[in-house]
Amino acid sequence: MSVRPASVGSYLRAAAPDRLPEVVADHLRTWFPVKAVELLLSDLTLSALWPVMEPEAPAGGPLEQRCFGSQQPVTDNGSRRLLLPLTTWGDRLGVLRLDLTDTLTSELAAEITNIADELALALRAADKDTDRYRQVVRRQRLTMAAELQWDLLPGRSLSGERFRLAGQLDPAYAMFGDHYDWALTDDRLTLTVLNGHGDGIEAALLTTIAVNAMRNARRSGAGIVEQAELASDAIYSRSGGAAHVATLLLEVDLAGGTIEAVDAGSPRALIAREGGITAVSLEQQLPLGMFGDSRYETQKVQLEPGDRLLVVSDGVHAATPGGRAPYGETGLLTALRRTRLQPPSEAVGTVIRALREYHDGDDQEDDAVIVCLDWLHGKA
Template sequence: MSVRPASVGSFLRSAPPDRLPEVVAEHLRTWFPVSDVELLLSDLTLSSLWPLLDPESPTGGALEQRCFGSQQPIVDNGSRRLLLPLTTWGDRLGVLRIDLTETPTSELRAELTTVADELALGLRAADKDTDRYRQIVRRQRLTMAAELQWDLLPGRSLSGERFQLAGQLEPAYAMYGDHYDWAVTDDRLTLTVLNGDGDGIEAALLTTVAVNAMRNARRSGANIVEQAELASDAVYSRYGGGLHVATLLLEIDLTGGTIEAVDAGSPRALVAHDGDIRAVSLEQQLPLGMFGDSRYETQKFQLEPGDRLLVVSDGVHAAAPGGRSPYGESGLLTALRRTRLQPPTEAVGTVIRALREYHAGSDPDDDAVIVCLDWLRQSA
């Protein structure tokens, strides 16, 4: 009698990068009481789930969306269907839908959850070597600027023992110069939100120079002042002061909640706690690349246990469609209060949808970035 392999991981590692879903489907049908399998990936706007194995089948319904949003397995006992989130380090990819021939026990659910986790990790690694998965999540063609921006992003969400983090760009298919970046190392989270000059591919190229300069400095062990100064020098050497990048750089101590900040332009930060929302007051310095040899200084502010930090570009806080008051003066605060019970992955979508409603059908004048961080450290 054949013995079930201990893990699907070895099969995934030996499979072509574009065939991972088929490998998992075959593994599940062979070794588990499974009649059907479908992999659903989230589109770029995080608003719908699209089938991969059978692209002609329906998109994910209410149960699949609930699984994706809650990041919890869902069992539909009536149909013996099991829905499992596909997530790596908090970055939500989609949902694995499994139809079973028997009611799942807790042991079976645990085994299938492990398969889903291994598939998610494989999908994230394989994404660099095949276009198959990106073709599914794109529901229309990206502009060249948006292509550059999406390739530059670190991911759409990230989580650890002490934090949950998510970001979103709007519009997804025709971005300009707004961007975010993050990295976590040794209990320190570096977060940047940028707003580059101009529009179209020139704005995207400008942002690409700034982001990669900051990454180059960060990966060499530089602090956020050195990151800002290297990026400013790189932008100035390329554009001679004609274009610049408004940037907010934050370095967050995940053990103590202290944040060091370099405020070099228009992105704004707000902190919410128990329903109260306050703007973070920082002394604004020159945008990156405005002058040669620009020098920057850090400022500090403190997060308390349970605080939510929201960072937005000027496409959010300064949006004033049809001569209305800026969205940041009232609409943003209202939207942020609605997110009180939502995790950051859902909160950024809530704020984006409220921003769309604020434009009341008119086309935005600027793209928008929203990044949401929850600091989870419990008070002593």
């Protein structure tokens, strides 16, 4: 008599990176009361979930979207359909949809949830070695600038015991240099929002240089001052001061809530606290790359448990479509108030959708970044 394997992980590690959905589907149909399996991945705009195994099938419907948005299992059809979120370290990838031949039990749900978790981890690792999953989530061709910037992103959300974090970039398929980066080590979260000067491929190249210079310094143990100075030197050596990268660098102490900040340009920070939203007042320093041997200083900001920190690029706060007033002076606070009960992964999408509505059919003249951080430490 065959014995069910304790884990699907060994099969996933042995599989070709582009065959992970089929490996999981075969495993589920062999060992569980499962008759049909589909993997759905979120597109770049986080607005739809698209099937991987039957790519010609329609996008996921309301149940799939509810599972993705809530990050909770969803059942339907008399508990004969199960939808499970696919998430790694808080980064939402998609949904695993199963049709069962038997009624779902709590024990069965727990076992299949473990399999979904292993699949999510394997998908994230495999993404470096196959284009299959990226071809699904791209609904049109990216510009070369967008290709550079999507490859540069750390992810779209991240979470831990002390925090929840998410970022979104828009428009997804054509970009002009706005970007974000983050890294977590111990209780230190480094967060950067930046905007390369100009547009198209030149702006993306400047952003690429800045991000990689800051990563190089950070991975060598440098703080955000040295990160800023190394990136500024690298940009200046390329452009001689003719181009720059406006940047806000933040290092968050997740244990105590203290933020060290280097404000080198146009990204703006706000804090939502107990129903109110206030701008973070920082002394602005020169954008990276304007002069050789630029030097930077840090400023401090203190978070309180339960605070939400929001950082927006100038493509958000300074947007003036059709000659309207800057979005940061009118619609931004209204949009942010709508996000009060949403997790960061949903809040960033709410703000981006409101920004699109503000454009009222006009093309965006600049790309837009919003990053949302909830600091949970000490919150009951």
